[in-house]
Amino acid sequence: MPHRLMAVHAHPDDESSKGAATSAKYVAEGNEVLVVSCTGGEAGDILNEDLPAPAMSRAHRDMAGFRRGEMAAAQAALGIEHVWLGYHDSGLPDAEKGETVRPGTFATVPLEYSTEALVRVVRRFRPHVLVTYDENGGYPHPDHIRTHEVSMAAWRDAADPSKYPDAGEPWAVAKLYYERTMNPRRFTAFYEAIKEREPDSPLVEQLGEWVQRFADRPDLATSHVDVHEYFDARDAALRAHASQVPPNSPFFYWPNDLLATVWPTEDYQLVEARVPTELPESDLFAGIPAEQDVTA
Secondary structure: OOOEEEEEEOOOOOOHHOHEEEHHHHHHHHEEEEEEEEEEEOOOOOOOOOOOOOHHHHHHHOOHHHHHHHHHHHHHHHOEEEEEEEEEOOOOOOHHHOOOOOOOOHOOOHHHHHHHHHHHHHHHHHHOOEEOOOOOOOOOHHHHHHHHHHHHHHHHOOOOOOOOOHHHHOOOOEEEEEEEOOHHHHHHHHHHHHHHEEEEEEHHHHHHHHHHHOOOOOOHHHHHHHHHHHHHHHOOOOOOOOOOOOOOOOOOOOOOOHHHHHOOOEEEEEEEEEEOEEEEEOOOOOOOOOOOOOOO
């Protein structure tokens, strides 16, 4: 019987930049993967100046609709299931200009409302593994931080029969992970490899900046999933989000053949577990029987 993984993300495109190859791998192995997008990405800007004119025009007229089409293409590239939680993108206010998050957007909705919405999804899909962001949201975007808060609340409350009794039968997810894509050791390993293979490549300077940028970030990863056979699926999903991911995006700095040798994994931090675990891990489903129903 298949295992089930649920990844909770803030915006469409987050599922493609964080853990996409893991999703593709587990689907290919016969498991079920559900991505939850908490918002529609309506407040996003068009970040790709090379977007063809007809597409650019459609995106300007209907950013929400355009990003739904991009998400559908990314979903197809990865073979995943997908759910919109249904909240409005909070945007990224500029604190130096005195901007604040707009009322009625995801980050301002009372936590119990969005938690109930996510609990309904958890109890319906019944995942064995839940993947989300850490308390900083991966980076401090209001929607990413709220995604963390909602995910943690749903992890706890979905298993509690006294919480949201109309939201379905209780389900205790076996393991909870934070994604750790921005692994400082990963950047350093690839930087050293590209310097040796192509010392005159512009990537040396570009990746050197990334190494410095993340030098002070601790390596908290406990679990490393070998996904090198699925880097192309990840890239296809990223390119599906054409309004957000230009062809020269840093996501494509890493030649996949070299990455497969130097750092073939996507990385995660095990945060909570309701089953026995041994670290480090190479499989997010390690220790979970296929039909594991863990009591809280």
